[in-house]
Structures are given as C-alpha cells and as structure tokens.
Amino acid sequence: MRVINYGSLNLDYVYQVPHMVREGETLAASGMETFLGGKGLNQSIALARAGVSVCHAGCVGEDGQVLLDYLKQNGVDITWVQRVEGKSGHTIIQVDASAQNSILLFGGANRKQTAEQIRQVLEQGEVGDYLVLQNEINGIDAIMRYGKEKGMKLVLNPSPINEAILNAPLEMADYLLVNEIEGSAITGEPEPEAMVRVFRKRYPDTALLLTLGTAGAIYADEKELVRQEAIRVKAVDTTAAGDTFTGYFIAGLLKNRPMAEIMRRCAAASALAVSRQGAAPSIPKKSEVEEFLLLQDR
Ligand code: RIB
Secondary structure, eight states, rough: OOEEOOOEEEEEEEEEOOOOOTTTTOOSSSEEEEHHHHHEHHHHHHHHHOOOEEEEEEEOOEEEOHHHHHHHHOOOOEEEEEOOOOOEEEEEEEEESSSSEEEEOOOOOOOOOOHHHHHHHHTTOOOOEEEEEEESOHHHHHHHHHHHHHHHEEEOOOOSOOOHHHSSOGGGEEEEEEEEEHHHHOOOSSHHHHHHHHHHOOTTSSSEEEOOOOGOOEEOOSSOOOOOOOOOOOOOOOTHHHHHHHHHHHHEEEEEEOOOHHHHHHHHHHHHHHHHSSSSSGOOHHHHHHHHHHHHHO
C-alpha cells in the first residue's frame, strides 16, 4: 500500500511581529527568516518523520531546487514533482507575540498542475493506497474524482477554504481533516460540537478529524468519537502544527493503532511543532514524539 501526497510546496517568508498588521498600517517586524513549507510539503515531511514511506506529487518553479532537495534529504520520493516555468509557491507569514500566525499565500507553481500530470500521477494509484490532499494546488476536484475511481483512500485537508473547495465533492473523502475555521466555513456552525454533528450528518461515510488548537481535537466516525486534549507547551510558532497532526494521524491509521492512541501521538507531535520555529523544520521525528510522550507519563 502506497501513500501519495499530491500537494503544495512553498517558500515561507516568516516575519516576527508584535501584532498582525492592520489595514493601512506600516509595521516593523522584529525578525525575519525563510523556511521551507507549504501544507503539502509539511505533510509529506510529517509522514516521513513519523516513519511512513511517502511519494510527493506537485510542481515547483525555477527557484524550487531547495524544496526538492529538502524532500529528498528527508526520504520523500519526489519522482512526481515537476519543475515548471516561473516562481514556486510562497507565503508571507506573520507570527505575533502569542505565536499565532496569519498567512498570505501566492500559489505560483502550485497552481500549474496539468490534466496530463494528474493522469500520470494517479495512474500509479491502486485500491487501498492513500491519497493525501490539501487545497493549495489547482485541480483538486479532478484529483479527488480520479483517486476515488482508482479505489484510493482520500484524506483531504480542505485548507485554505475557498469557493472551489466548497464546491468540491467533499463527500468522496474517506477522512476530512479540518481546523475550527474550516469546520465553521463548511458547516456554518460556530461551535465544535455542532460542527461535528453537521459533518456526521452531511458526510456519513467520511470520518472527521477536527483540530481545535489549544482546545485539542475531536475524531468522529460512524463507530466512535474520540476527544484529545492539547498538550501544553510554551508556544513559539503554530505554523505547521495542523500539518504535523495530519502526518502523524495517517501514520497511526497505517499502523492500525487504536484511535485514542493515534490522537495522543498526534497531540504530542503537534505540541513539539508548536514549540519550535518555522514550518517543516519544526516537525518532530517519531523518536522525539515517543520520548516526549514518556516524559508526559512521568
Ligand atoms: O500549514 C502551514 C503552511 O501553510 C505553511 O508552511 C505555508 O506555506 C502555508 O501553506
């Protein structure tokens, strides 16, 4: 069984700010660093660091060698990442004094998947393979439909929310992974409990993972509902915490671990990510997660 992650690759330009810049305001940043990121890349790195063999598909631009090298160094198969003309995807991320972020995303090469590339990638898919998707690339609707036709298990993180993803066949996903903002945009409900009810009713064949930041996370499918508290750490930068959760979640599914155990490992992995700066570099290895969990048990 293979895991194919068809997703974005970004250069993240990260600025430390006292607060998020307001309309009309000019604000001085106290620091700036460039990190490798993109929800797609982060999730592939999280899968790899959780011990899963993963094949990444997507596009980088002429400046994208650094992204390819990073995936390769981390053991991710990059056979299906194409180089295209123009710039790679990039973001401008503000991280404020309370470690929260706001992200401005430029799609760049991530928006250049062709029908031909989609066909070539998904031709590799077999029944039971996992297809991991986010919403930072073009062609999500077609990728979902093709993946489903091939009998792949669809894991969709519909982020960022836009018109296209709201019109995509979300009911085809085997797993929907959303945070509270995405959950609210999809269901129209402000409260987590109500979101879960709407998701379960509207997408009865789709398992839900709702992450709630410091309020933890909820997993719900037709058989069980599992709540997980967040593990408290000194937060430095919340970027990629959700992506870390996603990678460790899929790793747990592949290992057939009980859901409560999967959720606990995910909470530990994302707590470690939050305590470090940047996107991909903040994602912990399996051994670090296990050590951290042992410390929690003491
Ligand atoms: O989820 C975090 C990621 O979102 C960042 O790495 C950034 O690239 C944006 O895509």
